[in-house]
Amino acid sequence: MYLAVVFLALLTIALSTYFLSKNTQLREKIQEDADAQILKPKEGNGEEDTKTRIPISVNYHLTRQCNYSCGFCFHTAKTSHVEPLDNAKRAMLLLKEAGMRKVNFAGGEPFMNAKFLGQLAQYCKSTLQLESVSIVTNGSKVTPTWLAEYGKYIDIMAVSCDSFDEATNVKIGRGTGKHLQKFRQLAGLCEEYGVMFKVNTVVNRYNWQEDMNAAIQAMGPKRWKCFQVLIIDEENGGDKTLRDAREFQITDEEFQFFCDKHKHNACFVPEGNGVMKSSYLLLDEYLCFLNKGVKGKTKSILEIGVKEAMKDVYWDEEGFQERGGEYSWTKPSTGGCGEGKNPELEF
DSSP: OHHHHHHHHHHHHHHHHHHHHHHHHHHHHHHHHHHHHHHSOOOSSOHHHHTTOOOOEEEEEOOOOOSOOOTTOSSOOSOOOOOOHHHHHHHHHHHHHTTOOEEEEESSOGGGGHHHHHHHHHIIIIISOOSEEEEEEOSTTOOHHHHHHHGGGOSEEEEEOOOSSHHHHHHHTSOSSOHHHHHHHHHHHHHHHTOEEEEEEEEOTTTTTOOOHHHHHHHOOSEEEEEEOOOOHHHHBSTTSSOBGGGGOOOHHHHHHHHHHHTTSTTEEEEOHHHHTTSSOEEOTTSEEEOTTSSOEEEEHHHHOHHHHHHHSOOOHHHHHHTTOSSOOSOOSSSOTTOOOOTTOOO
């Protein structure tokens, strides 16, 4: 009898321990499933995934065509396509609705389509009321007539100048010998028509030792952006591309040498390869986001929308902020770009 009682007691303890263990495991499994559900990306419209991916500033490369032959160009003339104006306007509206505050029109050479460019700039500034509309140009096709009609819609005109030695410009492919003359004329036109003047320089094998201090100080641009020449495999990286920019490459140390020589200028803004590759949101001539520095591109934002396209593009937002991608980019409501009176306007 005694043994039977002991046996029943031990059995009861064993069963209690077993069921307690099972119950604990079940609770842990339920908690794990709950945690996993919390961490699992939500399906649906993707708003949770993209709520911080706002296309604040977009570079729209509206054409690949250009009248210059810069040897290091990374957006080469693979096609002659330009979207119909109505499509481009629809794209700008979608981007504005998604949070775009600044658009930068580039190419190729955007002034190859001067009327299209002017009308689109007018739409972006007047109708959409973007904070900033800017243009990157080689300057060769900008006219006083165009600025008289459309200058009021442009905040910033960024003009490319890689050397203040005309022979170096010719060697690079930046014009045929009159680039500096046109460059200086355009600086004056910007002041006349109230457009902030910016200079873009690509630091490369032929200019990295040049001292540009005196020339830049005489020009007085609001911003001087200096880029380390960039190689992109599918654009300018080898024998099968329209440009082979490898002869223009410089080392990081050579780029730093150039930066050290010019960094005391208040308008100087350097960009090495590390921060350039993926810190720009680039929209190509087909209205697709490009993955700069890596292969592939999204579908057209007219087809899939901006939020969906933003899921498929790699954009280094930290790099964007690190390079000063967000700045005071709206021109003063009065006065021209040459006045330079406002110390707050450092862009």
